[in-house]
Amino acid sequence: MASVLVVEDDQFVRSALIRQLTEASYTVRSVGTALEALREVAHFRFDVVVLDLGLPDLDGSEALKMLRGITDVPVIIATARDDEAEIVRLLHAGADDYLVKPFSVEHLTARMAAVLRRARAVSGEPAPSTEIRVGGLAIDPLRRRAELDGAPLDLTRREFDLLAFLAGRPGVVVPRKELLAEVWQQAYGDDQTIDVHLSWLRRKLGERAARPRYLHTLRGVGVKLEPPREQRP
DSSP states (O other): OOEEEEEOOOHHHHHHHHHHHHHTTOEEEEESSHHHHHHHHHHSOOSEEEEESOOSSSOHHHHHHHHHTTOOOOEEEEESOOOHHHHHHHHHHTOSEEEESSOOHHHHHHHHHHHHHHHHHHHHSOOOOSOEEETTEEEETTTTEEEETTEEOOOOHHHHHHHHHHHTSTTOOEEHHHHHHHTSOOSSOOHHHHHHHHHHHHHHTTOBTTBOSSEEEETTTEEEEOOOGGGOO
16 A cells, blocks of 8 residues: 655645545545655655645745655655746656646546556566667666766666666667656656656757757657767667
8 A cells, every 4th residue: 555645735635635545545644834744754654745836834846855855755746837847847856747736636646656656666676687788878777877988877767767768779769658658657648758858868968959869859759769870880
C-alpha cells in the first residue's frame, strides 16, 4: 500500500483528497504548510508527495526546492497555475509531474500510479550490466553513470533514463508516445515534458536543437540519438 503526503492548505480540498485517496487504498498523511511538509518528510517515509503551490508560509515552488534538498521522493505538483514558464520552472526544480486544478481524483491516482511505477522500476529492477557506447557517449545503466568524451555528465534521474533509453536504440526514431510509456511510464501526457527534458539534456551534451550532434528531433515523428557525423564509421 503506497504512502502519500498531501500538502494542501485548503481544508475542503484537503479533506476531499484524504477521503478519496484513502478509498483508493492509499495510506494518507496531510499537512497545510511547507514547513510541516518538510518535518513530515524528515520523519516518515513516503512513496509520493502531492504538493500544492499556494501555501500560506512558503510558495510551493520554494518548498519543492527544499524537499529536493533532503529527499528524492516523487513529487506531483497540484496547482491552479497553468503558465508554461511556471510549469517548465517546476520541472526544472525537480517536480516529477504536475496537475492543473481542478482535477478529478481518478486523474490524480492515474498520475500517481505512473510515477510510482517509474520510481519502483528504477529502484527495484536489475539494470543491464553492459556499457552502452554511442560515439563519445559512454553510459553504464547498472551504475547509472554517463560520460561524454571521458568527462562525467551530471544528469538528473529522468535525464539519465531518457539518455539511456535512446542510446539503447541508436539511430532509431523513437515516437514520443513510446518515450512517455517507457521513460515516464505514462500512457498519455504532455509533449512539453519531453521537450523540456530534451532541452536540458542537449545543454549538458553541449549542443542546441538548431545544431544537433547526438539528439535529433523529427517534427511530428519522434526523437533519435546517434553519433555525430565525424564519429560515424
